[in-house]
Amino acid sequence: MPHVTVTLAHEADFAGWRSATRSLAGRHTPPANIAWRIATDTESAALPAPDPAAARFTVPRAVMQLAAIMVQSALPDRFALAYTLVYDHVMGAPTDRPDEDEAARMAGAKEDVLTRTRHLRDEIRHALSRHDGTAPYQSHVDTTSHVPESNARFLTLQLSFAPWQLDMPDRTLRWTGKAMLHEAPGQVPQPLDPTSLPPPALPMVPDLDIARITSLRAVALAAKTCLICPMAAHATQTVFGEGRETARMMFVGEQPGDIEDRAGRPFVGPAGQLFDRALHEAGIERDDTYVTNTVKHFKFRRTPTRRIHEKAGPAEIAACAPWLAAERRIIRPAVVVMLGVTAASALLGRSVTISRERSRIITLADGSNGLVTVHPSYLLRLPDETTRTREYDRFVNDLRLAAGCLDPAMT
Structure with missing residues (x-):
């Protein structure tokens, strides 16, 4: 079976990964035959074309949730690990198929993402309690994971669509009030499609302070993710x-x-x-x-x-x-x-x-x-x-x- 190179749009391109996975896993392409890479600022994403002959399959929600968590982790091979989870399910292999070291890495990445999600939201809530709104919200987040991107929606709704900025060691994430921008050192800010990002590892609504949201549209969008009852x-x-x-x-x-x-x-x-x-x-x-x-x-x-x-x-x-x-x-x-x-x-x-x-x-x-x-x-x-x-x-x-x-x- 030939090797395939998948070029994703950005470091947290869950939508691109999912599209490629749907095509490649449907063709039973082994994980070892796929190279996952990120597009540079001068090129575009390159995903495999849809294959009408590819087998249709469904994946349990828990498997896709774990795959999304892998994508927002800091592991360099996170896209390959996420693909392996889905491929194992499609082929009928147990989800613990990887060797013990790989399984331990995935378990550690999951725990890290969950911990960082809780910590980030706690920091946001604490900072917002002191934020008077006279200047755009800005904070530093010490992580190389992509938890901030997955929680960008949380911060945007909590701030009722007001501008904000998160600075990280290797990049800056900014919401202008109308668009999301991603900026790496020495690069021009690039638009970031929020729909391409992996969903957060934890439900969003229980951590929101609904009483501080001042936009009806923000409240309505938050309610659409509510799974409390x-x-x-x-x-x-x-x-x-x-x-x-x-x-x-x-x-x-x-x-x-x-x-x-x-x-x-x-x-x-x-x-x-x-x-x-x-x-x-x-x-x-x-x-x-x-x-x-x-x-x-x-x-x-x-x-x-x-x-x-x-x-x-x-x-x-x-x-x-x-x-x-x-x-x-x-x-x-x-x-x-x-x-x-x-x-x-x-x-x-x-x-x-x-x-x-x-x-x-x-x-x-x-x-x-x-x-x-x-x-x-x-x-x-x-x-x-x-x-x-x-x-x-x-x-x-x-x-x-x-x-x-x-x-x-x-x-």
Whole structure:
């Protein structure tokens, strides 16, 4: 079998490594037949062309996670070691196939990457507690590993996209506010595609200080990586809120449904369509509001034909509470409409009976006005047309009452 040389775009080019591995492992190319190198500043990456004849394969998540950890280590042969992990799986060999010395090196590299990830995040959190934001954040990191690159997203979101710079012994990593740049001594700064980097060795969200993020976009992107509660492992995706960051009116429901889970947007299913119609009749433009849910993942039980909604429990509500709190803190709506008992109980911090709380203005702890009403899905479940018409009209009147709390000059 011929030898192959793979030229990767940069020292932490996980995306390029993955593309090459997909092609080469599918052709059963042995690790010894591959030379991995990094492009110089005057050349481009050179990856093997996709091979239609290559065997298709899947790799367990744990194997790819370990491969990503190898790529961000300081080992000079890290790309070869990562490839060996995948190749062994494809060929059916045990993952501990390397000799004892190589296995020990991989184990040591993994522990080093995990330790450096924890240490870097601790340093960032400590430094940010003293950072007043008047100048771009800048720090020195004493490592030749590529843990900083893998945690660049963590720092970018924690700083709400503000510029920052990390200086390392052999390079500088910089976020300008719009682009990531990589600079080695004596070289011109080069753009670095964040999507090419390996994922961090530890989950990002538990280490973030969500309360200090000031950008709604940064909060939304952070929430998309959240795996704190079990719902996140089963849902298709995080469904964050959407709407104006300067909205004066916020609507909060319970959780996304099946259609929302697939679309990645709140209130777009049957209940959402009814909600849009009611907003229109109440004289409210949805584009002028912010719409979200108490819980950001779809909780369901699966049947042979469909996924059936299940009510979010206290654990899910608590896990998602920081996201909802961040939305309210950043948007600062004048009026918050609580759609259903889950949203009302979460925001009021007590048990709520809709019939007792509905259709009256409540002053919330942050000084905004709140109103409790039914969730649009409740209207869809009513048994007869007469009841549905009556309750729908009540719902529209609740929306009008909420809109009436706004200063006309602010709407």
